Amino acid sequence: AQKITQTxxxxxxxxxxxxxxxxxxxxxxxxxxxxxxxxxxxxEMIFLIYQGSYDQQNATEGRYSLNFQKARKSAxxxxxxxxxxxxAMYFCAMREFYGGSQGNLIFGKGTKLSVKP
Amino acid sequence: DAGVTQSPTxxxxxxxxxxxxxxxxxxxxxxxxxxxxxxxxxxxxxxxxYEEEERQRGNxxxxxxxxxxxxxxxxxxxxxxxxxxxxxxxxxxxxxxxxGNEKLFFGSGTQLSVL
Numbered sequence: 001a002q003k004i005t006q007t008x009x010x011x012x013x014x015x016x017x018x019x020x021x022x023x024x025x026x027x028x029x030x031x032x033x034x035x036x037x038x039x040x041x042x043x044e045m046i047f048l049i050y051q052g053s054y055d056q057q058n059a060t061e062g063r064y065s066l067n068f069q070k071a072r073k074s075a076x077x078x079x080x081x082x083x084x085x086x087x088a089m090y091f092c093a094m095r096e097f098y099g100g101s102q103g104n105l106i107f108g109k110g111t112k113l114s115v116k117p
Numbered sequence: 118d119a120g121v122t123q124s125p126t127x128x129x130x131x132x133x134x135x136x137x138x139x140x141x142x143x144x145x146x147x148x149x150x151x152x153x154x155x156x157x158x159x160x161x162x163x164x165x166x167y168e169e170e171e172r173q174r175g176n177x178x179x180x181x182x183x184x185x186x187x188x189x190x191x192x193x194x195x196x197x198x199x200x201x202x203x204x205x206x207x208x209x210x211x212x213x214x215x216x217g218n219e220k221l222f223f224g225s226g227t228q229l230s231v232l
Contacts, residue, residue: 031217033218035220043225044223045160047221047222052218103173
């Protein structure tokens with residue numbers, strides 16, 4: 001069963017507007033972490049934001065915020081004031097904490113964001 | 118402070134050949150993970166090395182093997198290459214035993230093409 005689902009293969013947003021990238025996840029582990037990474041055409045995965053399953057507040061990092069709805073198992077990324085440099089692939093990922101140890105990251109298929117001038 | 122470095126950046130091989138990819142982790146990191154990213158897909162976990170031992174492994178055949186050196190750098194070896202092994206191979210480093218929010222730092226990857 002797919003553990004991370006990103007239903008938007010591609011998204012367009014006008015420069016300076018906000019955009020939401022969707023991510024739903026599936027796990028039976030009560031302890032887990034959710035990550036968003038950006039992958040520009042260079043190939044490097046760039047960390048954007050993290051949300052822990054027990055965090056009470058939604059995570060924010062500059063123009064990035066994570067809309068975490070635990071009951072719905074969703075962790076949507078919100079990018080405010082889009083810039084041309086935000087055009088890239090965006091991946092949602094989950095880490096399950098097996099018995100206290102750190103698990104590997106499980107990635108979704110990604111969403112390609114294109115910012116229009 | 119150098120980040121994660123991978124070499125080579127591009128590689129072309131033919132079916133049946135063997136390939137070795139290399140990775141140097143970010144300074145201060147002791148754990149290296151390898152991921153395979155096929156075209157149009159998200160990265161898939163291959164394995165993780167810490168203290169020169171394979172600690173975790175994803176669903177990849179034994180043709181995929183690795184090594185970690187005392188300086189924490191790592192190699193990924195793939196034997197008997199198949200066309201389906203064509204992908205971007207990403208190396209990621211982190212600190213072992215960190216908090217659950219320990220983020221992975223990725224290199225720019227090695228693009229492997231198998232003809």
